[in-house]
Amino acid sequence: MPSDAPTTTVSKKQLWAGRIISALPVLMLLLRGVMKVLKPAPVVRGFAHYGYPGSQIVFLGILEIAGILAYVIPRTAYLGAILMTSYLGCATASNVRIGDPPYLVTVVLDVLVWGGLFLGDARLRALLPLRS
Numbered sequence: 367m368p369s370d371a372p373t374t375t376v377s378k379k380q381l382w383a384g385r386i387i388s389a390l391p392v393l394m395l396l397l398r399g400v401m402k403v404l405k406p407a408p409v410v411r412g413f414a415h416y417g418y419p420g421s422q423i424v425f426l427g428i429l430e431i432a433g434i435l436a437y438v439i440p441r442t443a444y445l446g447a448i449l450m451t452s453y454l455g456c457a458t459a460s461n462v463r464i465g466d467p468p469y470l471v472t473v474v475l476d477v478l479v480w481g482g483l484f485l486g487d488a489r490l491r492a493l494l495p496l497r498s
Contacts, residue, residue: 376488384486388437391475391482395450396434402427416460429453443483444490450479 376384401409402423410420433453437446454476461469484490 376486380485384482384484386482387478387485388482391450391478392434392438394475395430395453399427399430399434402430416464418460437479443487447479447483451476454479 405420405423409423413420413423430453433446433449435446436442437450439446454472458469458472458476461467461472484494
C-alpha cells in the first residue's frame, strides 16, 4: 500500500543532536525516579513540602521511570514523550502551586524532550514544520 507520508531523512548531525538533547532529560528524570524509589530522607521531606503523602513516593518514581523507558525505546518514543510531558506538567503545577521557582526546570526539561525528538525524527519534523 503506498504511503502519502513524506520520505524525508535525518542527517547524522541532526540525529546525534537529537540524541544528546534527549539524553539530558532522560538522565535527570531517571535520577529523580530512582531517588523516589530509594526514598532517602530529602525526598521524603520534599514530598511533605509539596503536600503529597509519603506513601505515593515509590509509585511516582516507578511511573517516572516507566515514562523514561517508553521514551528511550524508538517504537514507543512518542508515547514516552507524552507520558513525560504529562508528568512534568504535573510537576510544574505543583511547583507553581506552592510558589517554588524551580518550575522553570520542569518546563525546560519538557522542551528538551520534544526538541530531541524533533531533531532526531523526520516524521515529527514533517508533521510540525518550522518554516515561515
